[in-house]
Amino acid sequence: xxxxxxxxxxxxxxxxxxxxxxxxxxxxxxxxxxxxxxxxxxxxxxxxxxxxxxxxxxxxxxxxxxxxxxxxxxxxxxxxxxxxxxxxxxxxxxxxxxxxxxxxxxxxxxxx
Amino acid sequence: xxxxxxxxxxxxxxxxxxxxxxxxxxxxxxxxxxxxxxxxxxxxxxxxxxxxxxxxxxxxxxxxxxxxxxxxxxxxxxxxxxxxxxxxxxxxxxxxxxxxxxxxxxxxxxxxx
Numbered sequence: 140x141x142x143x144x145x146x147x148x149x150x151x152x153x154x155x156x157x158x159x160x161x162x163x164x165x166x167x168x169x170x171x172x173x174x175x176x177x178x179x180x181x182x183x184x185x186x187x188x189x190x191x192x193x194x195x196x197x198x199x200x201x202x203x204x205x206x207x208x209x210x211x212x213x214x215x216x217x218x219x220x221x222x223x224x225x226x227x228x229x230x231x232x233x234x235x236x237x238x239x240x241x242x243x244x245x246x247x248x249x250x251x
Numbered sequence: 252x253x254x255x256x257x258x259x260x261x262x263x264x265x266x267x268x269x270x271x272x273x274x275x276x277x278x279x280x281x282x283x284x285x286x287x288x289x290x291x292x293x294x295x296x297x298x299x300x301x302x303x304x305x306x307x308x309x310x311x312x313x314x315x316x317x318x319x320x321x322x323x324x325x326x327x328x329x330x331x332x333x334x335x336x337x338x339x340x341x342x343x344x345x346x347x348x349x350x351x352x353x354x355x356x357x358x359x360x361x362x363x364x
Contacts, residue, residue, distance in 0.1 A: 147291070171350055180357075180358075181256075182355030182356050183357065184354075185352045185354075188352070218345060225291075225329050227294060231350075236350045237284075237333070237350075237353075238296060239353065241294040243291060244292040244294075245293075
């Protein structure tokens with residue numbers, strides 16, 4: 140079993156829809172939770188960063204962490220065609236914070 | 252531009268060859284990383300260097316050898332290339348605090364024939 144599981148998609152939604160992306164994990168030592176966005180043929184870029192449980196909002200993006208269920212989510216409101224990319228969840232533990240474990244990514248397509 | 256840069260962007264080579272990928276960052280970061288992303292987009296850390304010192308060395312064949320001449324550069328040398336080495340290799344860098352954001356380079360797409 141992989142440490143981090145993520146549905147690879149692809150996920151296709153119409154412009155303006157709310158998108159929900161999710162990951163589950165097995166290692167209860169994970170404390171730092173991230174979402175990276177990766178456009179085609181580019182390197183990943185950090186989108187959201189949360190520590191431990193709770194919600195974090197940044198513009199149209201909301202990240203949620205539920206440590207009791209070992210489940211994290213990224214919500215995108217008012218989705219735009221420019222949001223079309225692969226979204227990778229990622230996480231690390233307090234003792235190995237720089238060793239990030241990535242999910243396999245969900246490919247998202249926003250239809251105009 | 253301040254960034255993480257990698258050369259070459261594309262690399263096509265025959266099995267058994269030796270090749271190197273170079274990475275440079277001008278962000279003033281102390282820590283640099285090499286990641287491998289396979290055809291299914293699975294991104295996995297290979298190595299991490301902090302101020303020229305190896306701090307993370309995942310289960311990677313010893314055909315892969317990272318070299319850090321200074322804290323702004325981290326190169327990856329691969330000996331005796333195999334078909335399974337075909338992937339996109341990303342370099343990244345971050346500040347010394349391990350929770351700091353990692354900034355990724357554009358990737359080097361390696362194809363072994």
